[in-house]
Amino acid sequence: MAKHHVTTTINGEPVEFLCSTRQTLLDVLRDELNLTGSKEGCASGDCGACSVMLDGRLVCSCLVLGAEAEGKSVETIEGMAEGDRLHPLQQNFLEDAALQCGICTPGFLVAAKALLERNPDPTETEVRYWLAGNLCRCTGYDKIIRAVMRTAAEVRGEAS
């Protein structure tokens, strides 16, 4: 079976890869490019653990074919920190204990970042509905929601 040659940009770097027709973007990230920060929890778009940005849109990478990334820009959890400086969401997830086992954390961070870029002043309800596509079984979501709300306030320049 001939493989597809795909040219793309991942976390700002030009990347080329070969993939089979049936390989998802998540498969490619994990198995071909060793970017294992995106997780597979369901492979059906229900859990959000594989959330990435594709040309600025939040997607489940398990629902995107690798070949569909041709010419597009992909942002994953591995590109979220700048050098050794964590993104404010990452820092606040740590400080607020917004993770327990940590398997859903990359997906939540990517999704929360997408939210705050679109809506810097979300209500709690807006945060809860935006993140409703990301499943967490450990935390009951409480500390995740608080960390996102606090980050939004900080980024807006408000004291939390």
Added chain:
Amino acid sequence: MTGEKTEFKWVGTRAIRPDGHDKVTGRAKFGSDFALPGMLQGRVLRSPHAHARIRSIDTSAAEALPGVKGVITSADFADQPAELAAAGEALVNYRDMVRNVMAREKVLYDGHAVAAVAATSAEIAEAALELISVDYEVLDHVIDVDLAMEPGAPILDEELEPAGMEASGPTNIAKRVDFDLGDVEEGFAKAEVVLERSYTTAAVHQGYIEPHAAVASVSEDGQAQIWCCTQGQFMVRAYTARLCGMETSQIRVTPSEIGGGFGGKTVVYLEPLATALSRKTGRPVKMIMSREEVFRASGPTSAGSMTYRIGATRNGVITAFEGTIRLEAGAFPGSPVQPACMCAVAPYDIKNVRLTGYDVVVNRPKVAAYRAPGAPISAFGAESIIDELAKELGFDPLQLRLKNAAKQGTKAAYGPTFRRIGYEETVEQAIASEHYSAPLGPNQGRGVASGFWFNIGGESAATVNINEDGTAVVVSGNPDIGGSRASLALMAAEELGIDYTKVRPIIGDTSSVGYNFLTGGSRVTFATGLAVVEAARDAVRQMCERAAKIWEVESDGVIWRDGHAVPASSNVGDFEPLSLADIAAQSPKTGGPICGHNAQNVQGAGPGFATHICDVEVDPETGRVTILRYTAVQDVGRAIHPSYVEGQIQGGAVQGIGWALNEEYIYNERGQLENPGFLDYRIPVASDLPMIETVVVEVPNDRHPYGVRGVGEVPIVPPMAAVANAIENATGVRMEHLPMSPPRLLAALDAARLPEAAE
């Protein structure tokens, strides 16, 4: 042991967890993130039938497919004798275990493994599964626990001989257990009010987001390495060794980061298969379950059915409690019916209690432990009937609980007399909370419920190595499922008197640390924590000896204070304190490396109790329940890291809310699971919930140097009844079956409305 100190520098702080950065950057390696050069991909062929005899399996076409390197079936595993081993909360019989990982004579549930393939790619492995032909003789199946106990039910195991009772012919009842306290007849004779009710709960899955994954590599000399996500690397080693006919020293198991377990990763599924395939092919083999496989073939917890009778005097003294609890074990014996019986009314001081439990095999996956195994099921009924009793007696439901609360000296229905416990405190704090007296609107209701879990200790080993630059490494052996590295490091820093950031906790593989019982039973911060504290004290003792050598004084003339060796008194001499770093730097000249060690079987876990308050709003048109407000009060002994303690409580409460409102296994008439995915098996999402308020009560456990009891399991016990009681308070309708999903609640609301409409 406790009470040595009540002021702490590190214990009780909200420090950043040592593994945190790796987990927010995607760097942390979970089960499926591991890979080896030349690795094959393994896949499992699973039964489409709930119950069938395997006449034959033909793997020849699969073996002939290019890229396929090996195929295994039950023929690749030696049969095992019926022998019990501890597994999670349950006892596992190796004869059953070898049949669960790979079906032998029969398949016993939809999803039961019948063969496995290793190939050069996942695509080829999946194609090969299609080429395996299995000749099945399909048999009648039974899934419901009450139906499985009826005469004439399809029998899973003709040889099954029930324990604790006589059976006249084949049965699905694996065991009967009885617990008896006082004299229930006498208790009911004293009662002025007697209620009798029946309740059922659905089978639910632990629902960890990370599917099971394992990589095994067996070399030509028979030495094996396994990397997998598990709650217990030593459990994986023991079971895999046994099922694969190896010695434990031949297997080295390295636990990956673990993406949730909740009890579901206290058993083996893939590890023996990957090991057998690797041995057969001579290549490393990686196996990952799909989400569908997780639901179809890994441990749900039991569905349950129970009948309770409760008696009380008019002034609110519960005089008797009697019940029968029937739990599904799944395909092999071993439901958590014993702890279910023991926990049902453990929060209460009831003089006369009789509980009978039945462990029943049915055609679904063998249950695995799930957070306080058994207790949430039995407590759902018990806390519901107590609520009804309160209503009947005209009592506030928390005041009735307080009046009957177990306390120090109460003889528990399961045997022992309680030492100091904090149940009353949880009820008092709930009563005092602002939440409990807040106003409610139309269609809104408030419910409360309590819960209990034993917590456990167990075998634990830890090493504290003092590094040459004055830092320390804590080596222990329990996978960190929710922040335990942080709690262990906090306690070690407290003992050593050095900065928390100078303590690095790591989790050893089975060959680099002494035996540790698995992460479960709420034991890690308590039991492994105790081993870490003792190991740190061993290191401190050694450092005091080194200081004594440096100062040329007797070693008992040196004590440890705030991270420094200091003279015990002015009689010893006048010496400048030596810091941990000073002593470490001189260690080569004073006796070599400083390694504190401790290994013990930790006993004396402190029982945990919780009381929850739940407000709901019920939509009378749709039966949808919205959780408006939720408060969980729990005695944790001592919160070493309060954020992760709160997190455990919040997470447990929300799992319970899912169990209460939505989660259930749905089967078709052929016994196939219809909802093996997160779309149709609906766990709570962020938009379903409010913030979960926590009230942390600290009644220290005097068997732990910092008073730890354990926290992870208790919070899942009260929610189902708290929600049911709130729904009743809102609507007047009593839900006796879980889940209380919109269609079921709507039907109940409609049934209650019919008489009105008829008038």
Added chain:
Amino acid sequence: MARILLTDSLSKQFTGGVADFEVAAPSVRALIRELEERYPGLGAQVRDGFISVAIDGDIHQDAFLEELAENSEVAFLPAIRGG
């Protein structure tokens, strides 16, 4: 004399229903011997049968060497593990 409390299941199986009795034993090990003598099979069950022992309210997963006080309450219950 230590006071021994058995679950219903154990007393039905081994003691003909006696669930609350006294035994003179300085340790769990001695108690197991004593129980085996008095009710054949019970001592072995306690030793090998995945039974937890609660001594004065403290649950021990694998009790054997533990000492018993003059008035200790010893309850045998199914082994507790957990999720």
